[in-house]
Amino acid sequence: MKPQERYRLEKAPLGTGGYASVFRATHKETGQVVALKRLKQRDSESLIRLKREIDVLRKLKHEHIMPLLDSSPLDNWYTMPLAEGTLADLRGQLDENELLSAIQHAAMGLAFAHELDFVHRDVTPWNILALRDSSGKRRWVIADWGLVRRPRGQTSRRVTRDALGTEGYLAPESWKDGHAADARADIYGLGRVVAWAVTGERLIPNIQLVPEGFWKNFVQRTTELELDRRPKSMVEALELLRELGAESVPLQVLVWKEDEQKRTVTSWMQLESGALQSLGETAGLLFSEGEQLWKWRVSMRDVQFPVLTSSESPEPVRKTALGRWLQQIRERMHPRVDVTEPGLLRWEKGVIEDAHLDDVLRGYSRQLSPLEPYGQLDPLQTGLERTTQVISSLGRLLFITAREWTLFSGAAHGNTVFDFYVYDAVLAMRVEMLSAQALEPLFREERDMAFKLLQELETSPGGDEFSPDDISLTLYRPFYDESGKLKLELQFTSWTAYGASDGAWSSYTHSVQLTSARIPDALHEFVSPPESLGAYLAAKQEAGRRGWSTVGVSPAARKWLEDSFARR
Structure with a gap:
């Protein structure tokens, strides 16, 4: 097909290159004015180059790459927007x-x-x-x-x-x-x-x-x-x-929060002319660092674990039977239900929650909850629940709590225990220097205050033997106060009786929360977020989980966000 069948071309070219010329052209039906590129001569090398160029433009769709508007079925000409x-x-x-x-x-x-x-x-x-x-x-x-x-x-x-x-x-x-x-x-x-x-x-x-x-x-x-x-x-x-500076790449940020319905929502925003402009909002937790972009994902997994039919069997018999079952579990995550120990053990079905961190640009996922669904398996265990949750985030750092509930045969109640850790998504590992145990010496004054508060509670252990050494920093949550300053919400915990427990850390502990302005050295890079973002975070002081990160200049990350938010 010749271009003249669809377009009226001006006689003089706008420009001429090594193998092709560009003309101002008008589409005969629509009147749209475009630039039309066609071969200067019909040699094989020039034709190969133009075909290659058209093929590449079909694949490279980006706001800063010249778009392809129309082309010949034989790929010997194509049109593009008329440039200034x-x-x-x-x-x-x-x-x-x-x-x-x-x-x-x-x-x-x-x-x-x-x-x-x-x-x-x-x-x-x-x-x-x-x-x-x-x-x-x-x-x-x-x-x-x-x-x-x-x-x-x-x-x-x-x-x-x-x-x-x-x-x-x-x-x-x-x-x-x-x-x-x-x-x-x-x-x-x-x-x-x-x-x-x-x-x-x-x-x-x-x-x-x-x-x-x-x-x-x-x-x-x-x-x-x-x-x-x-x-x-x-x-x-x-x-x-x-x-x-000046007109360089506009700063973009992702801010996620937990809304009143306990749903996690991420806002995509851009800092331009000193103000934050909303680019969109989507369900779920997204965060970014440099050229990487992650999405937090939760899935449910069916599991089966062995339960004693009778707890009256002799202990050696129970251990032998359990050993055989554990071997089957190691060999296959979901053993067949019909494999049993007659009269002694049976399969109990359950569901646990798995947490994943999806690298959306590189196309792989990392599971953050335990792969082994059974923990320290006990033949008397009859119930199991697990949940993993992000309570805050700063850039690449996730502040995570993991909760496990277990129930044992003959027990009057189940037992809950928590774990807390900080995860670096870039390094794909826990940050031990930011663990609650590692940071506890930094907050001795706060621990002494927590000790006094726990002493005043009717649920405290009491007695002369109860001292500050009996309580521990079990978790902390970064947040920005009303002035935009980074602070930490600290949780200190002591042991107590089951009936007096508040369940904030385990079924046998009681905890108190305090706020501290002391910031560990490893978090100093997050003390001062971009000015408009700091004001935004300070103004949005709703209770609940939240976090923020900056979007890198990687075009792939911004293109993924653009496509993803456009689908919402």
């Missing part, structure tokens, strides 16, 4: 902040492509284009993907020359083998774009041009001739842009 101009065209109109916005947008588009293992290989001022959205705001996109290196296994050397790209913007390592270029070649190209845009000087291949002032560090770092001295990823380059 290239960075090269508009350079003289851009102040420092507008240039920063253009480079940041281009970096976000490239970072998204890199995460899918595409490398542009020809980042120049002529391939960064400005579009206008419906509000008239300028949006920059990366275009001209004809030299793209596709993911490993999808590439072909048929059209790859030794040097691939535009002189002056081509990374040193690409001169020898353009096919081997990775994301750092695009980082180099983007740094060279800035060097040219700021100085206006001609770029000499393999010689750094570093402007003084505002852009010096970014250009110096991104255009290092030695590959290993550049940022390792475009996301790292975006962090350099964030340090420049």
